[in-house]
Amino acid sequence: MKKVPFQTALSLALLTALAPLSSAQSLNNLRIMAPASPGGGWDQTSRAIQTVLQEENLVKPVQVFNVPGAGGTIGLAQLYNAKGDGNLLMTMGLVMIGAIQTNNSKVDLSRVTPIARLTGEYEVVVVPAASPYKNMKDLAAAWKANPGGVAFAGGSAGGTDHMLVGLLAKEAGVDPRKMNYVPFSGGGETLAAVLGNQVAAGVAGYGEFEAQIKAGKLRAIGISAPKRQTGIPVPTLKEQGYNIDLANWRGIVAPPGISASEKAALVAALDKMHASKAWKDILTTRNWTDLYLSGSKFDVYLKVEANRTKGILKDIGLVK
Amino acid sequence: MDALHSLFAGFETALTPLNLLWALVGVTLGTLVGVLPGIGPALTVALLLPVTAKLPPVSAFIMFAGIYYGGMFGGSTTSILLNTPGESSSIITALEGNKMARRGRAAAALATAAIGSFVAGTIGTMLLTFAAPAIADIAVQIPPSAKFALIMLAFVTISATFGGSPLRGLISLFVGLAIGLVGTDLQSGQSRFDLGRPELLDGIDFITVVIGLFAIGETLYVATRLRKDKGSVIKLEGGASMSRQDWRRSWKPWLRGTALGFPFGAIPAGGAEIPTFLSYTLEKRLTKHPEEFGKGAIEGVAGPEAANNASAAGVLVPLLTLGLPTSATAAILLAAFQQYGLQPGPLLFVTNGDLVWGLIASLYIGNVMLLALNLPLAPIWARLLLIPRPFLYAGILVFSTVGVYSLNNSVFDLFLLALFGVLGYGMRRFDFPVTPAIIGVILGPTAEAQFRTALQQSNGDFSIFARQPLTAFILIVVALALILPPVLRARAARRATAAP
Amino acid sequence: MTDVPSPPPSTARRGISAPDLLVALGVTLLGAALLLGSLKIPFGINAVVGPRVFPLIVSVGMTALGALLTVNALRGDRAEPAAEEDTDPDAPVNLGAAGIILGGFLLGAVLLPTLGFVLGTAIMYFSVAYAFGERRWGLMVFVALAVALVTYLVFTHGLGLTLPPGVLKGVL
Known part of the structure; x- marks a missing residue:
């Protein structure tokens, strides 16, 4: 072993x-x-x-x-x-x-x-079901074009969610200091912001979004795992060309x-x-x-x- | 009438003898921990989680629901009797409730709180039963800019409500705002005013501030100028329950409080505090007995207590339908669901309908149990005030100390408590109202967070405060509330001088 | 909601009250200190509204309000101590009682980790009862210990919280 x-x-x-x-x-x-x-x-x-x-x-x-x-x-x-x-x-x-x-x-x-x-727990990036972004590539393209215009919701500053967005920014060619990260103090506020279409994307542990992903209200466009996880039908960020492996x-x-x-x-x-x-x-x-x-x-x-x-x-x- | 059918099935689940027993255990435990300052339903459920892992989920959740509602009932008890609010949502109850108790009307105050909680809890649960998904969908659409506007409305109405001198009230509010700034700023990760102490990085818990300013401050103040002539105990006046007049004065505030509380509970980061503050100011405006406010007006207990419990029911709406916790207790309940491998959300009603509807049915049952438990207890609790003053005040102090100490197991918090006690003493001595400071501590950080989130989401576009219809509407109301009273007063003054 | 009229200009009350002036200056100084502190807060991550903005608003507001209060105090305004149900506005102010409570509280808090929760809070209880004029020593000691012990047992055994047992470790 x-x-x-x-x-x-x-x-x-x-x-x-x-x-x-x-x-x-x-x-x-x-x-x-x-x-x-x-x-x-x-x-x-x-x-x-x-x-x-x-x-x-x-x-x-x-x-x-x-x-x-x-x-x-x-x-x-x-x-x-x-x-x-x-x-x-x-x-x-x-x-x-x-x-x-x-x-x-x-x-x-x-x-x-x-x-x-x-x-x-691995982190997932989600967008509202009605979002034009179908995968990480779509989101990254829009992000690169307008770093401030694509707002990411997640937990408080410096936490795992924030780290993931920082890593993503570097991989996507966006200056991490110019990105627009909207920190929430938890308590489901990130979820509410994404469901309410108030931000372009949200980041949190898979468990926090699971129910909404399964219900089709959120679209998961990437998980921060090194390979696909059993029971989680979400493509990894890695397979989409973003070399990220981050677990909370x-x-x-x-x-x-x-x-x-x-x-x-x-x-x-x-x-x-x-x-x-x-x-x-x-x-x-x-x-x-x-x-x-x-x-x-x-x-x-x-x-x-x-x-x-x-x-x-x-x-x-x-x-x- | 799908909901009605499911609800009946739920009652079948909840009415088994064993589940009734768990409900009774829950409401009793909830009432007890609600009475303890600092120990709320959130902590109790958290501590019970490992213990209940062996129970079937339905029974565990029926008990948790009992603890949750019970905590809301119990929280008012210490506010009314000892002027020691145990939760942020029962601070307002202390204002008029404790004055009532000091006048010997503790039992009536406790009764109106209990019945108001029952009415609000039941109406709230009915809304949860029949309209939950629709309400939840609307609630997540409320943008941060509107939440910020709502808090501004609370600030403006409150600063007009407390204290004789607006200047002293404002200073008190700003002291509270300053206390609220201490600690790590979650939005930027920078620590502010931490004085180099790691204990301050998480900010100052409002429980420490509330208990310091209310309980310790008052104990110090009373000790310095003790009334020696009167007997050392408070006389209990009036009947042990509510008079006809009490009922007449209570039922409308109950309903208005419910109407305010429920929607706030359902909004993410809405909370129970703003509706209790707003209910208090509303009742003060509408009452036929304005002279009694500040001296123990029953409307000032009935309205906020109903608002508090209705918001507790409101919190369950987004929790059950979206898996979205909007309060600390809801976050723990979410953890409880996850312990059983359940994920609250749109699918839970389909996959675990029996559990959800059993839980909802148990809320109705729990409410009835709580009323049956708390009404007879009211006169018994009220007799606590018959304890001679030296022992009563000593008891309040020790009681509050435990609550604050057990938050973090830290002696540092006790020093903070003493500091706020001295501050509370000074504020009483120099005629600063205490309540605005507390409101500043609780709402200040939320106001800042919502304001910054609103602008972050719009990427710096300030016009959202005018473009978003709900936000713009509330801000206009705020402006009117600021401008109208002085204008009206000036006109009245002119008329008075014109026609002497 | 009406402004409190400034005290009637009776000859006895016209002078400046030193305590009121000190409090007003204290508020102003606190505002100024906060202002200095606010300017030291670093900016942190990229944000539209940084971590300094609200502290600046609060500290500037506090300084201004403090200045207003100072002006009022110099004009001879003085605060009326709050009236509570158990207080006597005409009684001589007994600051010693507050000192005893505070001293007992701090002593209990400092000793709490070593002596344990029960003895620490018993000291607090005893000092409050003493400050409120109770002199039945035996009763005070008994009640103080009983209240502390019951609270300890409820919190540790009933709720499963951890409170320091101190010297009574092993006994409880």
């Missing part, structure tokens, strides 16, 4: 030898911090992890607590304060990487202990300074959770795309993603 780098394999092997001892000791009383209010994506992810870890008898007990604020960076600061705590995890994702940049956060992800990337992913990290064995124990628990049927069931009902990536692969991914995000935000003009 997955290639496990030698070092991790070694520590994993060591760990399996010590497993009965160490995991029994360290993986009790796990606490998961959701750095957002109850009900949001990170909170739902945290509670789903909690449910599966407990039901599968992987860790017991698991407690979820919320530290909302500033795109998760307040929670991140608290994670730094819990340096060396091997029984603490925090959910995070692409949005946090963006918030660290735009908020000039004092703490970043360079020192936390990456554990795993779990799930994600969610993952989990541990505090800085935990020992290698503590890290390995956490990774092992998450690996087992990911393999369980209970987790697969949750992914299906919630419509979450499985983007599992653990161990050192995730370490690398996190660094790459942080650099890419910084680049996009610079292009848009949000970060100097």
